[in-house]
Amino acid sequence: MPAAVDFDPTKHLAFKDAPEVLTMGDIGFAENIGVSPIAVTQPFQLFSPEAIEIMRSEIAKPVVTKNHTFSSNIAASQLRGYARDYAPFTYAAWNHAQTIAIISKLAGIDLIPWGDYEIAHINLSVKTEEQAKAELNAIRQDKRVHSDKGMTMGSSEDDKPIVGWHQDSYPFVCVLMMSDCTGMIGGETALRTANGEVIRVRGPTEGYAIILQGRYIAHQALRALGKTERITAVTSFRPRTPFVKDDSELRTVRPVSDLNELYYDFSEYRLEMMEQRIRRERDVMRARRQKGQKFDTRCHKLFLEESSAFMQHTEKELVPEDHVRKGTIETVDIPDVVVGK
Ligand SMILES: [Fe+2]
Incomplete structure (x- = not known):
């Protein structure tokens, strides 16, 4: 076993140039629909090759495969919730102040990782050489048929998504590619604009x-073809301040989670948010009284209403353990549209 390497931002962060971004306005939404005016970024380099190699070695540990593998009706193989205990480098990388600063700057709002359980969720897709070759051949043949008909768009097979149209559970995600993508075809993210058009964002490379x-924009990951392996790490983020909304829900993650860990993460930060909101409200109230101002009934009632809705939301997300069907994610119906306009 090689000696563990500590995450060192000067060596392991490889961020250089800020990528282009699309704003919520660019895709036709009001800027205040989510928690930030930024909708999505183009791919940007985040970690060095050495960092990716170490992260890959951490997910290859037998204990991670054995205790943290999940599968569901929509994803065959995922690794979840392993980072804090078994992947110290990965855990430090995503929690490092400099990593968080880069992500926050690009996201247009100060963010923090959603919770330990959602650090570097891994989507694994491993195919045999034969499968990958067959895909490439199919694409070549298909392209020929298409060019005969004078069409320029990819085939409908290329466009088949891994997961259908959906919105994520958490405000922001950062999707990191951990595989070599040379020769890979597809793998873009399709986004639905406010008027129903579909635009594609290039998939990241290694x-x-x-x-x-992703919480506020319907999107889907298009299939990647022609490679034997595709590994992505998805880390979810939420705003650092407790004073903006938190619409996080657990619907899509409950069936593929250790509920004990997930519920502790969620409930603790929701209580912290409430704690800070209550403290601020109390301070404002005290200050008014000291200044001899009148009690602000309307304003305080509004605060109580919002707080009660916030608590009810937390309570609803905590579905009793014996009511959660492992591996079955209920999909919310976002109607299909023609992809590739
Ligand atoms: Fe998503």
């Missing part, structure tokens, strides 16, 4: 990432 405000 060491590169994209940031997406």
